[in-house]
Amino acid sequence: MIRKRSISGWLLYTASAVAFAAALVTAAQVADAVRNSPNASPWLKANADAVGRLAMFESSGQLDIYNGSCCTGILQMNKTNIREYAKTTPDDFATWDLQRQVDAWTKLTTDAMQARAPKTLAGLGTFDGREVDGDMVLACVQLGIGNCQKMINSGSCNGFADINGTTICKMADRIRNGPPTGNNGDPVDDLIRPTPDLGGTYRPPVDPCIREGEGCLPLTESLEQGFASGSGVSMGNLRAIIFAISTAFVTLILMSFITALFRNYSTGSIEKVELVSGVQKTIMIGMSFIVVMSLF
Numbered sequence: 001m002i003r004k005r006s007i008s009g010w011l012l013y014t015a016s017a018v019a020f021a022a023a024l025v026t027a028a029q030v031a032d033a034v035r036n037s038p039n040a041s042p043w044l045k046a047n048a049d050a051v052g053r054l055a056m057f058e059s060s061g062q063l064d065i066y067n068g069s070c071c072t073g074i075l076q077m078n079k080t081n082i083r084e085y086a087k088t089t090p091d092d093f094a095t096w097d098l099q100r101q102v103d104a105w106t107k108l109t110t111d112a113m114q115a116r117a118p119k120t121l122a123g124l125g126t127f128d129g130r131e132v133d134g135d136m137v138l139a140c141v142q143l144g145i146g147n148c149q150k151m152i153n154s155g156s157c158n159g160f161a162d163i164n165g166t167t168i169c170k171m172a173d174r175i176r177n178g179p180p181t182g183n184n185g186d187p188v189d190d191l192i193r194p195t196p197d198l199g200g201t202y203r204p205p206v207d208p209c210i211r212e213g214e215g216c217l218p219l220t221e222s223l224e225q226g227f228a229s230g231s232g233v234s235m236g237n238l239r240a241i242i243f244a245i246s247t248a249f250v251t252l253i254l255m256s257f258i259t260a261l262f263r264n265y266s267t268g269s270i271e272k273v274e275l276v277s278g279v280q281k282t283i284m285i286g287m288s289f290i291v292v293m294s295l296f
Contacts, residue, residue, distance in 0.1 A: 023063045025098050027052030030061075030074060033099050039107035043122070047134030050175070051075075054138050057175045063101060064094040074098060075105040112141050117148040128157045130169065139171040243293055254286045
């Protein structure tokens, strides 16, 4: 009985180890899958090694990983894109093999590469004194095409940075060179990695931005877009409306004060000097209100 239990336990352990290993791939395997993908553009196939490094940056080579908020798989596709390009659910997508996941991602990214920003960046050759390579163009797509265009328009790598200060150029460096390390040589916590004290489960990364497609937006910009989508009016327009209504309301109140002052002056209840002083104070109150409201 003891021997049977030991054999059963060993078989279960071996099966679990094989399944875990099957869910891990290398950058070279990802690159080969890109080259073999019927959906990959010539540019993606030529930069397949950069895609392999991007996969290690995004998922540490785990096919079945979910980042805890939006994205699943070796190249971290979000729920919307999985539904549109893979025609399945995130849970099912996590069970797909490497080639199928890469085929879905290359179809998505081939479409995204038709946007102005990545095409412009790829055609520059150099940007802000540095070579434009596949890592930089992929970082352009990952951090958001609109954000990438801001950087291009500025002419500087610092033309856009997310809320953690990560620029497209810095992200390109991290894709190219691997994750930054701490004093003990271990990757820092912003990448998904094994957590032995949690029984082999995984920690999701702390996202510095909100995902949009395969890229992301700064938190403030994402909130503004979400508010506009849900309410039908932008935060800026709503602020202008509130400012106009508040100003009109305060103006009516102050005008009533001035009218009362003139009425008291006409009846002889106050002197001219009191009238002038009262009007001046009322105008100062109104100007102060406008200044304070303009700060918000």
